[in-house]
């Protein structure tokens with residue numbers, strides 16, 4: 001696992017070439033003022049956006065039906081012209097999590113965060129359509145999750161470092177104690193109070209995917225993987241700007257940063273096990289919500305939708321939730337359906353113990369964190 005992680009990072013960096021920016025440019029708000037004129041909902045995507053970003057061709061492939069706004073941090077040499085889906089734009093250069101850290105400390109953030117319930121921190125190379133994103137946010141909200149991610153599509157071109165995040169088409173969602181850092185969705189409260197503060201010392205973000213569920217105390221529901229939809233994280237991209245191109249002043253390389261974060265937040269064996277989980281529990285599934293269960297309310301929704309005019313290209317669930325003011329109805333129907341179908345609910349508390357639960361131990365027992 002560790003070797004695969006390192007190999008993947010090395011591959012990403014090999015692809016990055018030598019021209020990764022190593023000079024930091026402080027983040028500034030570049031669009032004069034915030035504008036919510038084109039705002040499309042209470043979901044926000046906060047994303048560092050580079051010259052090769054796929055956001056425009058994939059996240060906004062059906063921009064008019066989106067239920068989210070975008071807040072970009074352009075790390076291109078020059079800030080590009082603002083996009084209609086954006087409420088404003090930042091510009092700066094530096095390690096991804098330092099860019100995010102600076103945005104959360106900016107003056108504009110105070111006006112931004114109260115307007116949103118959920119936030120996705122997305123890498124700009126993740127391919128996911130407007131519909132995928134709408135569904136991700138809708139399911140996140142409907143299941144009252146606090147931290148989640150779309151699963152990764154099973155495809156030879158998808159780069160995977162943690163197999164657990166690959167899509168399982170039998171399921172709708174899975175409750176797990178693990179969510180990767182490449183496209184986490186979280187409530188605005190969790191971003192402001194738990195996740196955001198961990199950016200202070202983060203460069204590559206290594207280790208944070210273990211730290212966040214720990215700080216959230218490993219709830220048995222609330223954190224998980226959304227199997228109903230999947231995203232593509234391409235294994236290799238020509239000209240990708242390497243996020244590892246900066247040296248962490250306290251921790252050194254990505255590996256050192258992992259150790260640093262694990263120690264900073266006290267993820268000792270005892271602390272983690274005190275919550276009844278294995279150390280570094282990336283292979284545990286607490287509970288499956290199967291497709292069979294999740295489709296049950298969709299039948300009820302279908303009847304409801306038949307009586308209402310709505311946009312034809314969306315799925316029944318999305319059509320109801322996309323209708324103005326009908327979010328509560330979709331949620332109510334889904335919850336009612338879930339309750340009604342609870343006799344059929346096939347919940348399985350399944351613990352897949354990793355082959356070697358201490359597999360990441362070398363990170364901890366090595367000579368320690370550099371000063």
Ligand SMILES: *[C@@H]1O[C@H](CO)[C@@H](O)[C@H](O)[C@H]1NC(C)=O
Nearest residue numbers: 035037038082083084085086
């Ligand atoms: C809103 O979107 C339209 C096109 O979709 C664009 O022409 C306009 O500039 C946008 N308004 C703002 C304030 O961004």
Ligand SMILES: *[C@@H]1O[C@H](CO)[C@@H](O)[C@H](O)[C@H]1NC(C)=O
Nearest residue numbers: 143144145146187219221222
């Ligand atoms: C949603 O989750 C929060 C904690 O994250 C909890 O306080 C609240 O009661 C939950 N609501 C429902 C309807 O489950």
Ligand SMILES: *[C@@H]1O[C@H](CO)[C@@H](O)[C@H](O)[C@H]1NC(C)=O
Nearest residue numbers: 168169170171288289290291
């Ligand atoms: C997919 O999820 C089902 C439960 O719905 C589980 O039984 C099965 O083992 C999972 N498949 C894989 C490949 O993890």
